[in-house]
Amino acid sequence: MTKPDWAAARALFPALKKYTFVNAAGGAPLARPVAAAGAAYYAEALAHGDAYWEQWLARLEASRAALAGLIGASPREVAFTLNTSHGMSLVAGALAGRGGVLTMRDEFPSTTLAWLNAGYKVKFLEPEDRRYPLERIEAALTPDIKILVTSYVQYRTGFRQDLGALGRLCRKRGVILVVNATQALGAMPVDVKKAGIDFMVFSCFKWTMAGYGAAGLYAASRWLKEIRFPEAGWRSVPVPETMDNQARAMKREASAVEAGCVHFPCIFALGAAARLLTGLGVGNIQARIFELNDYLEAGLKKLGLQATTPLDRACRSGITIIKAKDPAKAVAKLEKLGIMTAARGEGVRVSLHFYNNRADLDRLLAGLKRVLKP
Numbered sequence: 001m002t003k004p005d006w007a008a009a010r011a012l013f014p015a016l017k018k019y020t021f022v023n024a025a026g027g028a029p030l031a032r033p034v035a036a037a038g039a040a041y042y043a044e045a046l047a048h049g050d051a052y053w054e055q056w057l058a059r060l061e062a063s064r065a066a067l068a069g070l071i072g073a074s075p076r077e078v079a080f081t082l083n084t085s086h087g088m089s090l091v092a093g094a095l096a097g098r099g100g101v102l103t104m105r106d107e108f109p110s111t112t113l114a115w116l117n118a119g120y121k122v123k124f125l126e127p128e129d130r131r132y133p134l135e136r137i138e139a140a141l142t143p144d145i146k147i148l149v150t151s152y153v154q155y156r157t158g159f160r161q162d163l164g165a166l167g168r169l170c171r172k173r174g175v176i177l178v179v180n181a182t183q184a185l186g187a188m189p190v191d192v193k194k195a196g197i198d199f200m201v202f203s204c205f206k207w208t209m210a211g212y213g214a215a216g217l218y219a220a221s222r223w224l225k226e227i228r229f230p231e232a233g234w235r236s237v238p239v240p241e242t243m244d245n246q247a248r249a250m251k252r253e254a255s256a257v258e259a260g261c262v263h264f265p266c267i268f269a270l271g272a273a274a275r276l277l278t279g280l281g282v283g284n285i286q287a288r289i290f291e292l293n294d295y296l297e298a299g300l301k302k303l304g305l306q307a308t309t310p311l312d313r314a315c316r317s318g319i320t321i322i323k324a325k326d327p328a329k330a331v332a333k334l335e336k337l338g339i340m341t342a343a344r345g346e347g348v349r350v351s352l353h354f355y356n357n358r359a360d361l362d363r364l365l366a367g368l369k370r371v372l373k374p
Contacts, residue, residue: 003284004280004281004284004288004354006288006354006355006357007357009280009354009355010355010356010357012031012032012033012276012355013029013030013031013032013355014029014032015029015030016029016355016360018338019338019339019340020338020339020340020360020363020364020367021340021355021356021360022339022340022341022350022351022352022356022360022361022364023340023341023342023349023350023351024187024206024207024209024318024351024352024353025155025183025206025207025318025319025342025344025349025351026206026340026342026349026351027205027206027212028205028206028207028208028209028353029209029355030209030210030211030269031209031272031273031276033272033275033276034209034210034211034269034272034273034276035211035269036272037265037268037269037271037272038211038265038266038268038269038272039265040265040268041056041264041265041268042265044056056264059264059268059271060080060262060264060267060268061075062271063080063267063268063270063271063272063274064078064080064255064271066271066274066275066278067216067270067271067274069274069278070185070186070190070274070277070278070282071181071185071190071191071192071200071216071218072190072191072192072193072194073192073193073218074221076221076224076253076254076255077192077218077219077220077221077224077253077254078216078217078218078254078255079216079217079219079253079254079255079256079257079258080214080215080216080217080255080258080262080267080270081201081214081215081216081217081257082213082214082215083110083203083215084108084110084111084180084182084201084202084203084215085109085110085113085114086215087201087202087215087216087217088110088111088114088115088149088178088180088201089114089117089118089230090217090229090230090231090257091114091178091199091201091217091219092114092115092117092118092120093118093229093230093231094219094223094227094228094229094230095147095176095227096118096230098146098147098176099144099145099146099147100120100121100122100123100142100144100145100146100147101115101120101121101122101123101145101146101147101148101149102122102123102125102137102140102141102145102147102148102149103115103122103123103124103125103148103149103150104124104125104127104132104150104151104154105124105125105126105127106127106130106154106155106156106157106159107149107150107151107154107180108151108155108156108180108182110180110182110203111149111150111151111180112124112149115147115149120147121144123140123142123145125137125140127157127159129310130157130159130308130309130310131159131310131315132150132159132161134162134165134166134169137166137169138169138173141169141173141175145175146174146175146176147175147176147178148166148170148175148176148177148178149178149180150166150178150179150180151179151180151181151182151183151184152179152180152181152183152184152185152188152190153183153184153188153317153318153319154183155182155183155319155344156321156344156345156349157308157309157310157319157321157345158309158310158316158317158318158319158320158321158349159309159310159315159317160184160188160315160316160317161315162314162315163179163190163195163197164194164195164196166195167194167195167196167197168196170196170198171196176198176199177195177196177197177198177199178197178198178199178200178201179195179197179199179200179201180200180201180202181200181201181202182201182202182203182206182207183206183207183317183319184207184317185202185204185207185208185216186204186206186207186208186209186273186277186282186285186353187207187282187285187286187289187317187318187353188282188286188317188318189282189283189286190282192218192220197218197220198219198220198223199217199218199219199220199223200216200217200218201215201216201217201218202215202216203215204216204270204273207318207353208270208273208274208277209273209276209277209353210266210269210270210272210273210274211266211269212266213263213265213266214263214266214267214269214270216270217254217257218254219254224252224253224254225252228250229250229256229257231257231259232250232256232259233259233260234259234260235255235258235259235260235261236250236251236256236257236258236259237249237250237251238251280354284354285353285354288354289318289352289353289354290313290316292352292356292357292358292361293316293318293320293352295358295361296320296350296352296361296364296365297311297320299361299362299365300320300322300365300368303365303368303369303372303373304373305322305323305368305372305373306322306323307320307321307322307323308321308322308323308345308346308347309321318351318352318353319349319350319351320349320350320351320352321344321345321346321347321348321349321350322347322348322349322350322368322372323346323347324343324346324347324348324372327343327344327346327347327348328343330343330347330348330371330372331343331348333367333370333371334348334364334367334368334371337363337367337370338363339363339364339367341364348368348372350364
């Protein structure tokens with residue numbers, strides 16, 4: 001694939017003219033085509049009312065296909081949800097009674113609370129130097145553990161799991177693999193088939209750059225024949241237009257969880273974001289992020305600032321945690337300088353995407369010098 005024109009890609013984001021956005025892990029700015037895709041729905045509804053219903057349904061399926069392509073799935077394995085918490089709750093409900101859960105101590109609550117709330121026995125694995133080595137995960141898979149729930153990238157450290165190795169381990173041990181891909185999708189390549197993922201959930205306002213209101217759920221086809229999701233409605237059946245209020249047979253597709261009418265504009269924006277990311281190539285995006293990471297790490301070293309994130313390439317992501325005594329205070333000061341970061345883990349979390357450039361990093365480094373080394 002031809003290397004993208006990163007300057008042209010950056011020009012799609014008007015907000016970057018006003019701010020230094022180095023907080024993709026918190027919430028990314030919108031690109032013009034993404035915002036336009038969502039706005040088109042409102043313009044059509046304003047001018048035509050509900051006359052575009054069939055077109056909107058077709059656009060819904062086109063967005064599903066675009067999202068499926070981004071993760072290496074088939075469209076029937078992909079559903080739209082509201083957010084990660086919603087998707088994880090659906091999966092937890094569908095797998096009720098299958099055994100205990102192993103998850104990581106560093107997980108965001110969206111990964112874990114659904115399982116605790118559903119009454120699962122949940123075991124939390126402690127990190128080793130902010131990492132979760134495969135051998136430690138394997139040792140923690142005691143006979144009572146039947147489900148492994150983990151983020152691809154940890155939000156508070158930036159540690160990135162080896163999904164392929166996890167998938168092989170889970171298949172060997174007969175364990176169901178459930179992945180939260182929120183902090184990776186759009187920045188790090190994800191192929192659900194190659195990784196052997198059973199279920200994957202993800203929000204799309206971060207690295208996927210689609211804004212708030214739409215998220216995704218992947219359920220491997222082999223599970224769609226076996227499970228029943230805990231929510232159902234008139235659009236959960238194979239032919240919703242029959243409006244059969246006594247229907248018992250639900251669709252054997254992930255979209256069965258889309259129980260009623262969906263939020264078209266958010267999903268259309270997500271479809272546009274998926275097409276933008278696919279066009280740039282997520283492999284190219286990862287390489288771009290790593291290139292920017294290298295520049296950032298060199299700058300931090302010159303300033304004498306410590307990155308607590310695991311920096312070896314095998315577990316690197318787009319997230320860098322810069323140690324700070326008072327992260328919240330530092331982030332607030334940076335924001336006053338127009339530099340958008342977040343306070344997470346042990347310091348200031350910086351998260352770089354393809355739309356960033358060295359000028360952004362120079363402003364960030366100057367801000368960090370001013371804030372952390374007065």
